[in-house]
Amino acid sequence: MQGLHMVGVRHAYGKTQVLNDISLTVPAGELVCLLGPSGCGKTTLLRIAAGMERLQTGSVTIDEVIVAAPNVQLPPEERQIGFMFQDYALFPHLTVFENVAFGLFRQDRQTARARALEVLEQVGMTQHAEKHPHLLSGGQQQRVALARALAPKPRLVLLDEPFAGLDTTMRARVRQQTLSVLKQTSVATLMVTHDPREAMYMADRIKVMGENGQILQSGRPQDIYYNPAEEYVARLFGPMNMIEGVAQDGSLASSFGPLAVGDAGNGQAVRVLIRSEGLILSHGGEQPGGTPVDVLSAHLLGDSSLVGFRVREGINSGAEFQARIPGAFDLTGRGQTWAHVDPAQVFPYPQKQ
Ligand SMILES: Nc1ncnc2c1ncn2[C@@H]1O[C@H](COP(=O)(O)OP(=O)(O)O)[C@@H](O)[C@H]1O
Numbered sequence: 001m002q003g004l005h006m007v008g009v010r011h012a013y014g015k016t017q018v019l020n021d022i023s024l025t026v027p028a029g030e031l032v033c034l035l036g037p038s039g040c041g042k043t044t045l046l047r048i049a050a051g052m053e054r055l056q057t058g059s060v061t062i063d064e065v066i067v068a069a070p071n072v073q074l075p076p077e078e079r080q081i082g083f084m085f086q087d088y089a090l091f092p093h094l095t096v097f098e099n100v101a102f103g104l105f106r107q108d109r110q111t112a113r114a115r116a117l118e119v120l121e122q123v124g125m126t127q128h129a130e131k132h133p134h135l136l137s138g139g140q141q142q143r144v145a146l147a148r149a150l151a152p153k154p155r156l157v158l159l160d161e162p163f164a165g166l167d168t169t170m171r172a173r174v175r176q177q178t179l180s181v182l183k184q185t186s187v188a189t190l191m192v193t194h195d196p197r198e199a200m201y202m203a204d205r206i207k208v209m210g211e212n213g214q215i216l217q218s219g220r221p222q223d224i225y226y227n228p229a230e231e232y233v234a235r236l237f238g239p240m241n242m243i244e245g246v247a248q249d250g251s252l253a254s255s256f257g258p259l260a261v262g263d264a265g266n267g268q269a270v271r272v273l274i275r276s277e278g279l280i281l282s283h284g285g286e287q288p289g290g291t292p293v294d295v296l297s298a299h300l301l302g303d304s305s306l307v308g309f310r311v312r313e314g315i316n317s318g319a320e321f322q323a324r325i326p327g328a329f330d331l332t333g334r335g336q337t338w339a340h341v342d343p344a345q346v347f348p349y350p351q352k353q
């Protein structure tokens, strides 16, 4: 199969084990995001794929060619990889055109020139071809770095936190442009990031890595968000509401009504997490199935508000929760507030001893 295969990769720096049996596949045309906290070994994994770090255990195959295995170690320049770092690492003394043409030294001048101009066009940087990098904005530098990575028509593109240096507005735009260029190229791309929303936006598939250097869950963005395999994965997307108790007949009793707890057995201690967007608020007279609550606070974040409330009755009375609602929330003149739970945003886990 075309694309990248890493099988059973382990890596240690001295006595410190960083990567713990990582296996992954990036098919041609797909973008796979490795999502994990700082220091979990993401850059190390990319460097092993690129051949910049010597493989210790496992194997790396690119387009059916074994590039690293216990007795094989192809140098980076023979792996046909495009690499883009967080700081872009453009050559400051070369023009944009020369930066992009740099990796095309094996081709004759005319072919190299035509190819460099072609990718510059693709990333929309043709009019800046003769400028030096310091005259460009962060977003433009990023596009040049992408063009340079793609110019030699690599079999695999590796992106290491490629948008981390950009401000929020710029980042959204550059992300979208990068994704569109990569999709046109139909190259296999492995990108690493510590930003869950970035991974959700960019990825065909996400691999969530934990601090122990293992992959905790792999799946499409919607699998990771709606079926988080463990508490750590569920909590990636922000603070969670939590209700703990003992499972009975497949559910946990709560002030919001019974919450399904999957296959937790009777008498098992469970922890149910509810996303803030999974608590829905309404106002006015009695609401069927609604739980009466007292609103404590409301903070407008821009496109949504975080509303703190306290449950008035039942098993969780007095407990505080946070709901995220679209738009602004008016604290006055709404009458009684009621809370409902969206079952798709409820995630039960066994309580750790
Ligand atoms: N060359 C090195 N020598 C020793 N330790 C290293 C080296 N490179 C990285 N590390 C350590 O390995 C761990 C993983 O690093 P890294 O792969 O850069 O993680 P990430 O990219 O996920 O932040 C960190 O604890 C880091 O300090």
Ligand SMILES: [Mg+2]
Pocket (backbone or CB within 6 Å): 042, 043, 044, 160
């Ligand atoms: Mg890193």
